[in-house]
Each structure stands twice: as C-alpha cells, then as structure tokens.
Amino acid sequence: MTGADAAKAAALLFAVAIVQVSLLSAVSVGGGRPDLLLVTLVAVALLRGSVFGAVGGFLGGLVVDVATLETLGLTSLVLTVGGYWIGRYGETTGRDRSHAPYVSVAVVTVLYAVGAMLLHFLLGEEVSARLVLVQSLVPTIAFNLILTAPVYWLVKKLLRPVDWTDRAREVRLLG
C-alpha cells in the first residue's frame, strides 16, 4: 500500500461522497435510497484493509456531514466503524471469497441504518424505526447490492488488490 493508493482512495471517496449528497440523495424508489458511498467504502475496505476502511469511512462521512449540514461526526462515526469492520473482514475471513462484497454490503447497510438511527435517537432527534427498518431498509439493501458488482469492479481496477496471503503462508510454515 502506497501513498498513491491512499490518494486515489481519498479522491474516490470524496468524489463519491459529493455524488451521494448532490445526486443520489434525491433518488428514491419504494422508500429506498442507493448509498454509493457505503458501497464504495466497502469495496475500498475489502481491497485495502481496516485502516483504509476506517480512515476512508471517517473522511467520507465527514464530507457528507459537512455537505448536508448534519451533526458533524455522526456519519463519520458510523462509517468509520463500518469501514474498519469490513476491512478486518477483508484482511481475514473474506479475503478469497467472491461473495464477500455482497455479504459485506448487505450487512453494513443494515448496521449503518441501525447505527445512524440509534445515534439520532441518542441525540434526541425524532426517528421512525418503522420507516428506517421496515419501509426503507429492504429497498436500500437491494439498491446497494445492485451497485456492488460494478462499484467493486471499478474500485478493483483503481486500487490493485493486496495479497493478504503473504503473511499467512509464513504462519503456516511456523505452525
């Protein structure tokens, strides 16, 4: 992983965050909204690991919070934890699995919705669990899963995958 990788990932997440707030936030079908930033973050985290995932989530979330004049740090916190967790999954269990991006996107979409809802609730804002968890969650997951394949492919082209197995071979020899 190089500085160029970091720059590319940062630029990508920044651009995606801008597209998310300026374009995709207005797209709604069946109560669901595609979350391109979340899908891109999952792809970056799976390909570059937990640190990239955490930092990328924080910065992407910060851009969203700034652009939407939300409470600063709210989206950052959820995306930081989500990016880190998916990054760890990519570094360990999900490294060779073709279904990892889809599983990650589906799970993180749910966790993101629940986490954001809880944070809003803790801040005393009115949130509707029915709206978030029943009406919009399923279509949002469907939207994000549709985006997963092309986004993952594009991110993979942009950021060359890291061979996580290098260190693992040594572990086998030692075992």
Next chain:
Amino acid sequence: MATTRNRTSRLVVLGQSVRRPAASTLTSRSGSALRRRIVLWALVVLSLALITVSFRESSSGPLHAIQNNAASALRPIEVATERVVMPFRDAWSWFDDLFDARSEAERLRRENQELRQKYVAAQAAQEENAALEELLDYQRGPEFPNGYRAVNTRVASRPMQGQHVVVAAGANQGIRKDDAVVTADGLVGKVTRIAPNVAQVTLLTDPTSAVAAKNLRQGAYGLIRHGAGGGTVLFFDLVTKDEVVGEEDIVITAGTQEGERPSLYPAGIPIGKVTSVGRTDTDVFMQIQVDPFVDFGSLEAVAVLVPKGRGR
C-alpha cells in the same frame, strides 16, 4: 506426523539454515494490529468529539462556522457534479415521474371509483332516509287512516317491465295480499304477491288497477284507472255528467263498501289532482284526467297499511 514431515522436507529442500522469521513477523503483526486499533480509536474518539461539540455548541459556534464555510466551499463542487450528472438525473426523474404518474393515476382511478360508489350509496341512503321520514310524519299526521298501522319498508327492486315494485317486507311483517300501499304523497297501489320477507306491489299505473275514488270538494264518486296509453296519467272514470268536477280538484280514495266486503283501500288517501275535465254529447260519463301525487318513477320507501287487529 504429516506436519513434521513437511517441515523437515521443507528445511531439507531449502538447504537448512533458514531463519524462521517468527519473532519479527509477530512483532510486525502485533505492531500492525496496534496501529490499526490506534487509528480506529482515534477516529472514533474524534467522531464522538465532533458530535459532542457540534451538538452542544450554538449555531454561531466555531465548529458550525467551520462546517458552514466547508459546506460553502463544497457547494461549487456539488453544483459542478450536479451539472455533470444532470442528464442522468433528468433521465432518472423522467422514469421516476412516469412510474409515479402511472401509479398515481391508477390509485386515483381506484379512489374515484370507491368514492363514486360511496357517493351513490350515501345518496341512495339519504333519499331513502328522507322518504322514510316523510312516511313517519305521514303516519303521525291526521291524514293517516284510522284502524291501520304502517309497515314502513324500502323498495327493494323494480322489474324492468310492468308497473310493479318489490318491497322489502312480506308476510313475516304482517302484510297480506291486497293491502294498500302508500307514501306520504298518496296512494301507490296494492300488494298483489306475498312472500315471507318481500312483497310485490302493483302500482296504480298498472292497467289492472282500479280504485274507488271521490272528488274531495263535491264528493263525486268514480273509479280511478290507468289509461290505455303510457305515462302516469290516471283517469277518474264513471263520473256522470251531472256531477261537478273541476280542474285542480283533489281526488281521494272513497273507501266504499260493497256488501260485506270493505274497500281494499281505506278512505281518504290522496290520489291526485284533476288536470282536465271533458264532456261529450255521446258519452254518459265525463273524461277526467288526474295527475297522481305519487311520483311512481322515484319510489324509495313505502308504507303498507295493515289493519290493526291483524297479527303477524
């Protein structure tokens, strides 16, 4: 053991003295894990600090000012992005609007249909209610025939042809064949068929109907019949030319008694108003046309007159 063999052969192939990088790898991995955790916790703490400060400070606070400035700085980029993606957004909006418009049109069509049905039902109920209220007033009024009680009922159906209606009350309600049927306006007809819970009423406008009637003003007796032609005009027949009958005279049931049999219709029920009176030299009787008070085309509710002594 397989593991041991593999390890040995590996060492042999490699020609031995390969230093196991165990210590350095472990150090490196634990260092990496530590760095990961530090980054994670630093970002989490930073996020929580941002949330706390952003949430607690006033809208004119420094963090809000930074956020506002940053948002302003991002705005041109957002605008540029919007312009770049505008064609895609417009295309999406077009499809979305089309989809919404179609589903909205379908929803409105269904709603319109439901409302129309409800409106029709409400209108019918309102008319029926008004007609029943009128019947009730009539029943309580002085014009209501003595010795009778009213079985108020609604008109259940009208055959496509014939001067009949079917009412929603029958033998179970004490109604019998030949009972008179009225509304608050006047005489409607009589019951000609009876079933447990419905009855057929033959209207005055049926060619077979005939009612003994009299002129209210002068007391000229005659028979109300329906003419051979269509329409609702009745004829006050069998009134001799020496009687005095004029236009606008009101005709009511006579309630005459023939021998032991009383009239089917109680006396004093309004039938209609004389609209024309004609005399010819060749005819013994006058030709008197009567416009019935009852609008036979819009009957909603009627009252069947049942003698008070009759049980159910």
